[in-house]
Amino acid sequence: MTHCGCFGDFLKLKPWESFWKDIILLVAISVLFSGRKNINPITSPMVLSTLFLLGLIFSVGFPVYAYRNLPPLDFRAYAPGMNIKENMKRDSSFREAKYETRFLYKNLKNGEVKEFDMKNYPWQDTLNWAHDSTLNVLIHDAVNAPKITDFTVNSLDGNSITDSLLNDKNYSFWIIMYDIKKSKDDETLIAKMKDFNKLATGEKHEFIVLTSSGPQDIEAYKKKHNVNFEFASADGIVLKTMIRSNPGLMLVKDGTVIQNWHHHNFPSYNDVKQKYMK
Known part of the structure; x- marks a missing residue:
């Protein structure tokens, strides 16, 4: 997984970046909640109610519109104005993502599951080990990958x-x-x-x-x-x-x-x- 997908192509966050974003928001919300008694309205109740109603209408109406039509804002590589050929070109500094295959083997004697790589996995030792599963581990992300x-x-x-x-x-x-x-x-x-x-x-x-x-x-x-x-x-x-x-x-x-x-x-x-x- 290269990004969390929270904001689509508008803002790509890596999983750990998304995690820390959530932590920061949690802390901010906790501060607001703990001090909610000290928050005073800056306008009249009628204005607040009107703003709330408008916000509610927008929060419901906009997703419905975007679902039944194409999104008003399109950040994808196939958006109008984008050239697909240009978005497929590889920059001279492009480096492909690197993955390594890891194998999980289960010890038949004690039930321990251990991780091995391509150099040391015990595929011949069938008396002591049984294959459990295979993992593809990301070593580094692609660098300057085309869209x-x-x-x-x-x-x-x-x-x-x-x-x-x-x-x-x-x-x-x-x-x-x-x-x-x-x-x-x-x-x-x-x-x-x-x-x-x-x-x-x-x-x-x-x-x-x-x-x-x-x-x-x-x-x-x-x-x-x-x-x-x-x-x-x-x-x-x-x-x-x-x-x-x-x-x-x-x-x-x-x-x-x-x-x-x-x-x-x-x-x-x-x-x-x-x-x-x-």
Whole structure:
């Protein structure tokens, strides 16, 4: 685990940094709680009640809005304006993370579980030791790692099409559908996607569905909805990272993300063409 994930890509804290952050906040809250009797309001009760109500509405309304739409602030490596190719480049000072494999073996005589490394683990001494488990221990984190390390797209016959997608000088449209079975199954949405595909491909723009689902699920989806979309395969975790919508739409040109859309806000091709394809 490289960071705690508390604040997503906005602020990456290592696990121990997150731990000490929590300790500091705990101490601060304890001081406030212990001295709560000495805290006096700085305004009238009506103003305080109004502020509380506004805060309550915001704390409920904002998460609901962000859940049903794309986040208003996007700090990911696939956000609009980001170039995927640039975010995949390795700096000259880049060093990969280093891990070491450790083995836990259980002593058959006294039940003790002991840790060994690759040089001294007792794999031949089966009379005294039995393998218990294996650990991958982080020796040091990656240094100056690229923001994107795992973006790979393959055609359904297994050939890599990553470079052709990222180097397409024309506008291209990517439907991100990390799991077909869990995707929004709505005929109105499917109709919009069909119309979008027809108009986009009619003007020689790539329209492709990226999914981690297998061939059987893809064929079942095509048959159920009577669609002729082009499908390609990518890792599900990567697809979830790219856009938080299943399905979601990305407009990309020469590796640069122009705009993203949640399926609740799926646009028409003409609107996209007028606003973003210049």
